Amino acid sequence: xxxxxxxxxxxxxxxxxxxxxxxxxxxxxxxxxxxxxxxxxxxxxxxxxxxxxxxxxxxxxxxxxxxxxxxxxxxxxxxxxxxxxxxxxxxxxxxxxxxxxxxxxxxxxxxxxxxxxxxxxxxxxxxxxxxxxxxxxxxxxxxxxxxxxxxxxxxxxxxxxxxxxxxxxxxxxxxxxxxxxxxxxxxxxxxxxxxxxxxxxxxxxxxxxxxxxxxxxxxxxxxxxxxxxxxxxxxxxxxxxxxxxxxxxxxxxxxxxxxxxxxxxxxxxxxxxxxxxxxxxxxxxxxxxxxxxxxxxxxxxx
Ligand code: RIB
Ligand code: CA
Numbered sequence: 001x002x003x004x005x006x007x008x009x010x011x012x013x014x015x016x017x018x019x020x021x022x023x024x025x026x027x028x029x030x031x032x033x034x035x036x037x038x039x040x041x042x043x044x045x046x047x048x049x050x051x052x053x054x055x056x057x058x059x060x061x062x063x064x065x066x067x068x069x070x071x072x073x074x075x076x077x078x079x080x081x082x083x084x085x086x087x088x089x090x091x092x093x094x095x096x097x098x099x100x101x102x103x104x105x106x107x108x109x110x111x112x113x114x115x116x117x118x119x120x121x122x123x124x125x126x127x128x129x130x131x132x133x134x135x136x137x138x139x140x141x142x143x144x145x146x147x148x149x150x151x152x153x154x155x156x157x158x159x160x161x162x163x164x165x166x167x168x169x170x171x172x173x174x175x176x177x178x179x180x181x182x183x184x185x186x187x188x189x190x191x192x193x194x195x196x197x198x199x200x201x202x203x204x205x206x207x208x209x210x211x212x213x214x215x216x217x218x219x220x221x222x223x224x225x226x227x228x229x230x231x232x233x234x235x236x237x238x239x240x241x242x243x244x245x246x247x248x249x250x251x252x253x254x255x256x257x258x259x260x261x262x263x264x265x266x267x268x269x270x271x272x273x274x275x276x277x278x279x280x281x282x283x284x285x286x287x288x289x290x291x292x293x294x295x296x297x298x299x300x301x302x
Contacts, residue, residue: 002029003239004114006107008065009232010038010123011048012081013220017213018122018148018232019052021294023060024209024301027240030058031117032110034103036065038123038167039077040085045123046098048086054095055212061110062096065103066126069168072261077163080221088215103127108135116143118239121175122232124164125149129171132178144181146239148232150252150264151187152281161262162187165254169262173254176264182279184252185234186264189245189282193234193290194227202295209301230294237290238282244293246284249277 005028009015022030033053035046046064053060068074078085099106104127111117119142121128128145131138149164149172157166165172176182195217204214223229238245251273255263266281267273 002027004029004031004117005120005239006032006034006110006117008034008036008103008119008121008123008127009049010036010045011052012039012045012085012123012232013216014230014232015039015122016048016052016086016216017230018236019049020209020213021233021236021297022120023053023056023058024297025236025240030060031114032106033060033062034065034107034127035062036103036123036127037067037074038164039081040083041076042067044085047095050098051086051091051095055091061099061106063101063103063106064098066130069124069126070129070170072168072170075167082219086216088219089212104130104134107131108138111138111141114141116141118143119145120235121145122148122235124167125171125175126168129174132174139178139180142180144183145175146183146185146235147175148185148190148235150184152264152266152268153188155263156187157262160255160260162264165264166262169254169256172264173256176252176254176278183238183247184264184279184281185238186282189285190229190231190234193230193285193287194223195230195294196227196291197225199291199295200228203298206299207302210298213298233294234285234290237293241289241293244286244289245282247280248283249280251277252279252281
């Protein structure tokens, strides 16, 4: 019995690695990929998602989504992921086209076609917020959301805010108040599970997928030579190995204005929301298990 998932992404080098893991996981059935503006503009994130799907010869629909955050002006992360969003490997020019639906329409149709599906956003949550606003009926078909983003231990865009939430804090607030179970895979764990230099080097010796990932990751400006954070890949690692994570349930609020805009504020003592929680926050991870899993999975690919 496979788990049906949908990924909303902004490839982006770590998004590309997360898509690679999801597409090649026999435990998962990736029904749809939607793209959003984030690391780079949505035309590029859509093309990059198509490149990964085409690289593996899969017939998984890709839909283009929001060009801008709901309210906040768009700021990309090309300084981290390169102008193309996925430098370091030649995917060729013939990688197909997105389907003739917007991301919101594609998400609605794909979710309503299933009894239950898990939503895995690894970019800003703009498409998700628009979906819930336009088609609230989809919520009952979403078993849970496993979202890369946020942090209860400091940010990477400011001292307070993580990039995906910082990009569209208003969308993040809508998602965290949608009443759907959320697993927050934030910087609290993604900055611990760093791909080591040896792991990155070993990728290139495995197969064409390893060469592709090594090419991308050696052009990735996040982390240091001692270790590169594969933020988005942690969502797939969580889906397949939740036992490698320590989580804590708490209420998460999102700051949508002021100098701490994009900060995910955790009610860590359960003191201010009458015991209510809206998220299961990942607070620790087995980093060695992550590196071992990453190499073993890629080694099984073509
Ligand atoms: O803060 C890390 C997140 O921002 C990741 O999803 C990365 O791809 C960027 O989008
Ligand atoms: Ca991302």
